[in-house]
Amino acid sequence: MTQFAIDRRSLFKTTGALVVSISIPGGFAAAAPGAAVKPPLAPDQLDSWLAVKADGDVVAYFGKMDMGQGVDVAIAQIVAEELDVPLDRVSVVMGDTALTVNQGGASGSTGIQKGGIALRNAAAEARRVLIDMASNQLGVPADRLEVAGGVVAVSGEPSRKVSYGELIGGRYFDLPMTWNGKLGNDLVAEGQAKPKPPAAYKIVGQSPPRFDVPAKVFGKLDYVTDIKVPGMLHGRMIRAPVAGAVPVTVDDGPVNDIPGVRVVRDKGFIGIVAEHEWDAVQAAERLKVTWSEATPPFPQMAALYDHIRQAPVVKREVPVATGEIDPAFAGAARIVEAEYEWPFQSHASMGPACAVVDARADGATLWTGSQKPHFARDGVARALGLPQDKVHGIWVPGPGSYGRNDAGDAGIDAALLSKAVGRPVRVQGMRYEGHAWDPKGPASIHRARAALDKDGAVIGYVFESKGFSRVDIDTNESDPSCSLAGQLMGLPLKSLQGFGVPTESYGFANKRLAWETVAPLLDRASPLRTAHLRDPVGPQIQFASESFIDEIAAAIGADPVAFRLRYLTAPRDIAVIKAAAERAKWQPRPSPRPDRSGDTLSGRGIAYAQRSGAVVAIVAEVEIDRHTGKVWARKFIVAHDCGLIINPHGLRRCIEGNVVQGTSRALAEEVAFDRAKVTSVDWLSYPILDITEAPETVDIVLINRPELPPAGAGESSIRPVAAAIANAVFDATGVRLRRAPLTPERLKPALA
Amino acid sequence: MAERIVFELNGEARTVEVAPDTPLLYVLRNEIGLNNPHFGCGLAQCGACTVHVDGAPTRSCSLPVSAAAGAEITTLAGLGTPAKPHPLQAAFIAEQVPQCGYCLNGWIMTAAALLRDTPHPSDQQIRDGLSGLKCRCGTHMAILRAVRRAAQAA
Numbered sequence: 001m002t003q004f005a006i007d008r009r010s011l012f013k014t015t016g017a018l019v020v021s022i023s024i025p026g027g028f029a030a031a032a033p034g035a036a037v038k039p040p041l042a043p044d045q046l047d048s049w050l051a052v053k054a055d056g057d058v059v060a061y062f063g064k065m066d067m068g069q070g071v072d073v074a075i076a077q078i079v080a081e082e083l084d085v086p087l088d089r090v091s092v093v094m095g096d097t098a099l100t101v102n103q104g105g106a107s108g109s110t111g112i113q114k115g116g117i118a119l120r121n122a123a124a125e126a127r128r129v130l131i132d133m134a135s136n137q138l139g140v141p142a143d144r145l146e147v148a149g150g151v152v153a154v155s156g157e158p159s160r161k162v163s164y165g166e167l168i169g170g171r172y173f174d175l176p177m178t179w180n181g182k183l184g185n186d187l188v189a190e191g192q193a194k195p196k197p198p199a200a201y202k203i204v205g206q207s208p209p210r211f212d213v214p215a216k217v218f219g220k221l222d223y224v225t226d227i228k229v230p231g232m233l234h235g236r237m238i239r240a241p242v243a244g245a246v247p248v249t250v251d252d253g254p255v256n257d258i259p260g261v262r263v264v265r266d267k268g269f270i271g272i273v274a275e276h277e278w279d280a281v282q283a284a285e286r287l288k289v290t291w292s293e294a295t296p297p298f299p300q301m302a303a304l305y306d307h308i309r310q311a312p313v314v315k316r317e318v319p320v321a322t323g324e325i326d327p328a329f330a331g332a333a334r335i336v337e338a339e340y341e342w343p344f345q346s347h348a349s350m351g352p353a354c355a356v357v358d359a360r361a362d363g364a365t366l367w368t369g370s371q372k373p374h375f376a377r378d379g380v381a382r383a384l385g386l387p388q389d390k391v392h393g394i395w396v397p398g399p400g401s402y403g404r405n406d407a408g409d410a411g412i413d414a415a416l417l418s419k420a421v422g423r424p425v426r427v428q429g430m431r432y433e434g435h436a437w438d439p440k441g442p443a444s445i446h447r448a449r450a451a452l453d454k455d456g457a458v459i460g461y462v463f464e465s466k467g468f469s470r471v472d473i474d475t476n477e478s479d480p481s482c483s484l485a486g487q488l489m490g491l492p493l494k495s496l497q498g499f500g501v502p503t504e505s506y507g508f509a510n511k512r513l514a515w516e517t518v519a520p521l522l523d524r525a526s527p528l529r530t531a532h533l534r535d536p537v538g539p540q541i542q543f544a545s546e547s548f549i550d551e552i553a554a555a556i557g558a559d560p561v562a563f564r565l566r567y568l569t570a571p572r573d574i575a576v577i578k579a580a581a582e583r584a585k586w587q588p589r590p591s592p593r594p595d596r597s598g599d600t601l602s603g604r605g606i607a608y609a610q611r612s613g614a615v616v617a618i619v620a621e622v623e624i625d626r627h628t629g630k631v632w633a634r635k636f637i638v639a640h641d642c643g644l645i646i647n648p649h650g651l652r653r654c655i656e657g658n659v660v661q662g663t664s665r666a667l668a669e670e671v672a673f674d675r676a677k678v679t680s681v682d683w684l685s686y687p688i689l690d691i692t693e694a695p696e697t698v699d700i701v702l703i704n705r706p707e708l709p710p711a712g713a714g715e716s717s718i719r720p721v722a723a724a725i726a727n728a729v730f731d732a733t734g735v736r737l738r739r740a741p742l743t744p745e746r747l748k749p750a751l752a
Numbered sequence: 753m754a755e756r757i758v759f760e761l762n763g764e765a766r767t768v769e770v771a772p773d774t775p776l777l778y779v780l781r782n783e784i785g786l787n788n789p790h791f792g793c794g795l796a797q798c799g800a801c802t803v804h805v806d807g808a809p810t811r812s813c814s815l816p817v818s819a820a821a822g823a824e825i826t827t828l829a830g831l832g833t834p835a836k837p838h839p840l841q842a843a844f845i846a847e848q849v850p851q852c853g854y855c856l857n858g859w860i861m862t863a864a865a866l867l868r869d870t871p872h873p874s875d876q877q878i879r880d881g882l883s884g885l886k887c888r889c890g891t892h893m894a895i896l897r898a899v900r901r902a903a904q905a906a
Contacts (some may be wrong), residue, residue: 216853220830660890
């Protein structure tokens with residue numbers, strides 16, 4: 001066995017270039033107009049967004065990602081719509097840093113909302129240019145031309161025509177676009193053309209099926225775990241038994257009989273590679289490492305929320321402050337108060353993360369399942385000390401992604417191992433790494449107070465969250481200091497501060513919404529480091545805020561729907577509440593229900609949330625076994641408004657996934673830990689919603705608003721799920737659970 | 753030490769020379785080069801590695817390859833093809849079930865055995881028969897619809 005040290009001299013240098021410029025080799029035969037050579041890949045080039053092939057097929061280059069919700073189909077619809085070509089002539093390339101500009105990857109449900117803008121503009125611009133070209137060729141003014149099926153023809157003279165393929169096929173537009181200079185989510189690129197009005201849409205608004213489903217269902221789709229590179233070694237990381245401990249000595253005796261094993265070690269970073277995967281798995285288990293004496297860094301799990309309460313505030317923000325809080329409460333006839341608690345939660349993706357890196361002296365290739373492959377590329381470039389344009393990032397579908405999960409760490413692990421051993425290395429985590437070592441959704445407490453006058457009207461409202469930062473680990477892995485490897489190797493920490501406030505439009509007079517963050521329990525390479533997990537901090541905040549709205553309603557004996565409608569100010573918010581209540585045949589009455597007898601208790605609850613231009617109301621109907629305290633969220637009614645709907649069926653499936661995952665997080669999910677480590681390490685210790693616990697129905701009411709731009713839907717409907725369930729549990733039982741998840745252990749004692 | 757082990761995989765005879773305690777999953781993926789099924793947990797808890805061994809849904813991550821000697825192994829890719837899909841594959845496409853899709857081996861292979869043994873299951877039988885399988889994306893509702901659809905098509 002050989003032990004390798006990582007060459008640190010060149011590691012983690014910041015690199016300069018922001019944009020990779022690589023031409024597509026081959027495939028584009030010479031034709032008359034247009035350029036034969038592809039301009040550099042940059043947002044200000046039409047060719048960076050769209051190509052027409054010799055046969056007239058269209059390729060859209062999308063710098064965001066689809067994570068299995070059909071965003072790529074929606075992008076194809078948008079492009080086909082603007083270009084007036086059939087959908088089946090459009091393909092979408094995404095996730096390759098050599099072929100797509102960095103639009104931020106999958107991020108904040110902005111795939112369509114933001115990512116679609118540049119593609120829509122580019123397709124409209126391409127259509128404008130193609131009509132100009134057709135006008136020249138046919139000798140007819142552009143305003144006498146029309147397009148159908150990718151063919152430009154003279155109005156009323158259909159035989160005078162020319163196709164897109166004939167006009168530009170296989171060549172490049174070589175046409176500048178303007179852009180706002182912002183790489184990532186906020187990138188906007190525009191041409192001279194104005195996109196179509198929604199009233200003209202024929203393809204947008206339809207429900208074509210997903211591109212990737214058949215290959216997945218027939219077992220033919222390759223995942224990042226399936227990437228095999230010539231000469232590739234298999235790597236496994238070795239994680240500390242006590243969080244914060246670093247390896248002191250390594251005894252390779254127990255693995256010496258395994259052929260080709262090598263250990264790579266630098267400060268806290270320790271990994272193993274082997275020729276065969278099963279050998280690497282066994283070597284990682286057998287290698288004898290002695291670890292430094294680290295003080296167990298965590299509080300007792302039972303003391304987590306007290307820790308948060310008592311911890312010094314690192315940062316406080318008050319995003320909403322209207323009126324005068326203190327006088328309102330001083331003059332209150334009654335004050336309602338409550339405090340809520342939400343645990344750490346894990347991405348717990350279906351498979352632990354995997355990445356393959358081939359690191360060479362003059363460049364590297366990264367295969368990653370990260371939802372932000374451009375940023376993953378940037379992080380690997382920095383970790384290897386290579387210029388960005390010498391690293392090629394290739395996204396391959398990963399085993400599930402709901403934010404900054406362990407995929408962000410695997411790429412840098414693989415890069416460092418590959419560099420150290422001089423061979424391509426495939427790293428895949430073991431199950432305990434997917435559960436115990438992924439960045440966590442932050443734990444938090446939420447304090448709410450309402451001042452009521454003598455008639456029960458709300459005259460003062462304060463909602464304050466305190467928890468771990470949503471961005472202790474940054475939203476992407478472009479900076480290795482936000483990776484496990486970088487932190488284990490001693491890079492300076494970033495630990496950004498961020499949380500959030502309820503997203504609602506309650507017109508309470510004298511209102512304050514605030515948040516505070518506390519320091520991480522362990523500042524470096526912590527298994528409880530916190531980062532973005534689907535709808536970052538949304539489920540916890542809205543669990544508390546929408547539970548509390550029901551608590552105020554209950555305090556004054558008001559119906560929860562009527563109470564919300566009394567105070568909501570935004571018309572779209574009111575519309576979704578009404579739509580959900582109507583579909584649910586909501587019977588107005590206060591909660592809890594008067595008759596709470598019997599072995600099976602049933603109840604209904606409502607909650608709602610805004611999210612980045614979308615708004616969702618959910619009615620949950622639950623059944624509870626009085627003797628076990630087990631909650632079955634039997635039925636959901638979801639009213640969903642995300643502006644213009646691109647693909648209704650895809651949207652419904654996306655909402656269902658949100659509701660089920662949200663139910664899992666509300667009823668089952670809680671990261672467990674002891675003083676030294678995370679103890680929820682697999683599916684037994686971190687249960688998620690089983691199919692026997694799945695709802696009977698998820699009934700979805702889509703509200704289409706073609707007059708509004710499309711907003712994101714990837715996360716909006718997970719936000720109010722927990723509160724809807726908690727409110728239904730209260731309705732059924734009269735018991736208000738203020739700590740998530742709502743487990744039988746927590747509910748049963750209160751039902752006795 | 754490596755041993756010679758023979759089994760039938762998706763209708764073809766296969767011979768491998770591997771350590772007999774190597775899990776079947778690693779043999780299928782790395783020795784034979786099949787990119788499906790998947791490693792999900794290595795603990796027989798999730799189902800992402802499920803194959804049929806002599807018709808029985810089996811977590812290949814936890815079955816030593818020696819235990820599969822002489823057996824008939826069928827994977828998701830061997831269950832049906834685009835030209836001749838298994839009714840469950842047709843139904844999973846019709847219902848657009850998967851999100852990331854990494855879990856599909858477990859659901860489809862387990863449901864295939866369920867429908868073979870119980871062609872017209874009740875909703876409760878479907879749920880019970882699939883209990884324990886994991887889908888992190890939360891496609892449970894579509895899975896249930898697809899299995900019902902396949903049962904109705906049979």
